Amino acid sequence: MTHILRVDASIKGDASVSRGLTAKIVEKLQAAAPGATVTARDLSPGVPQIDGAWLGAVFADPATLDADQQAIRAQADAYLDEVRAADVLVIGLPVYNFSVPAQLKAWLDQLARRGETFVYTEAGPEGLLKGKRAIVAMSSDGVAMGSEADFASGYLRHMLGFFGITDVEFVVADQMAFGAEAGLARAEAALAKLAA
Template structure:
């Protein structure tokens, strides 16, 4: 059975363009794969930032953790387990101030764990989450995807690749401020052409 992990990050709720696109992407995938299991992780309310307590928790063996370390590690482990279990990640990427939303960056920070999502070899880093596909719904008011002021899409593609996820597709509703209706319509048409 195909497992889809949907990551929501927009703070705009139902008005979110990236959420409209992830709705459509997930519908496209589930229509093509009846029985697919969808897990939703909505990060819009925020994600705890990693800190010294987090490092102490996740890199301490489970049997040696304190109660506080257990609590910290449990949240981070849940995020990691969702990604490991997924065949396809559908990620909402609204561009805020030319970059990723803070909550998406914090989610990535929780996932970036040596020995879990990557390892270092004599040939350099090696991603451990291979065989997965990611579809990213990028939305922005004025930032064109791939332009010199887009610090979001390249970073996300790099980090997914660093984790071993090389099959990454972007659906972009960028520069919405200039022609929102036509831009959204074009992005929706891209979704409809996605290989499921």
């Protein structure tokens, strides 16, 4: 049975274009696989930044952790477990100031755990989350995907690949400030071509 992890990061709530697109993508996937299950993770309230306390909690022997460290590790493990359990990740990528939202970056930082999502080998880094598919719903007001000012899509694709997730597709509503209807039409066309 297919399991979908829907990740939203937009702070715009119901007015969010990326949220609208992630909803449509999940709907299409569920229509093709009626038994599919979905876990929704909303990052907009914020994701803890990694820091020294996080390092101490995540990489220490679990038996040595105090209550605060146990709570930090439990949150980090929850993010990781959701990704591990997913066959398909549907990720909302609203472009903020030419890049990924801070909360989405913090989520990726939480996932970047040596020995859990990647390892270093003699041949270089190797991702450990192989065999998953990611569909990214990207929205932006002014940035065109793939342009010199797009520091979001390439970064997210790279991080997913670093974790071993190389089957990555984009549904994009970009440059909405220059024509919202045209931007949405491009996204709808990509959605129509998306294999479920």
